[in-house]
Amino acid sequence: MSGVSTSPTAAAPARRDAEATKAAILRAARHLLARHAHADITLKAVAERAGVSAPLILKYFGNKDALFARVMSFEADADALLDAPTAELGRHMVRHVLVSQSRQGADPLLRIVFAPLHGEQGDILRANFRTQVTERLTARLDGPDAGLRAELAVAALLGLGVIYGIVRGTQVRATDVDDIVARYAPLVQAHLTPGAD
Structure with a gap:
């Protein structure tokens, strides 16, 4: 058996980190959308603003269109x-x-x-x-x-x-x-x- 714990207490911090990361990505995308045309915004720019990697954005949101569908919701x-x-x-x-x-x-x-x-x-x-x-x-x-x-x-x-x-x-x-x-x-x-x- 591996040394990775699957207990709820061990998973809780990762869950909070995932939620915080998603929130940071959404904030970054909203910030950019309030200042630039949608077509000019890249996932790389969102990632840099959020302090994450572009592949992480893809992991959480799928693609740019899915991310911006969330951002365009009020x-x-x-x-x-x-x-x-x-x-x-x-x-x-x-x-x-x-x-x-x-x-x-x-x-x-x-x-x-x-x-x-x-x-x-x-x-x-x-x-x-x-x-x-x-x-x-x-x-x-x-x-x-x-x-x-x-x-x-x-x-x-x-x-x-x-x-x-x-x-x-x-x-x-x-x-x-x-x-x-x-x-x-x-x-x-x-x-x-x-x-x-």
């Missing part, structure tokens, strides 16, 4: 972005966008800004964004013009994401997250619950 991002009661959602969403960018080096929404660069994949990105983010937010809102209000709230978040993550506005980036949340969340919340105090 499902998990929407789960986290919309994880608050409607009355507190504006504050939660603004904080989530800022914390994702400033502390985690990722943005839950920003890659949609680059959809025009991605040809047919851009169409997939737009369709996913509509169904997984804006339509899901719309379904949570009461009152008239829920779809318009959801899109305006998301537009405000995208604007904040662009100034923070792409333009790298010096004032916004130098300001404490709590201060920005206090100033910006009412703008977003006004679209989600108009007329609420």
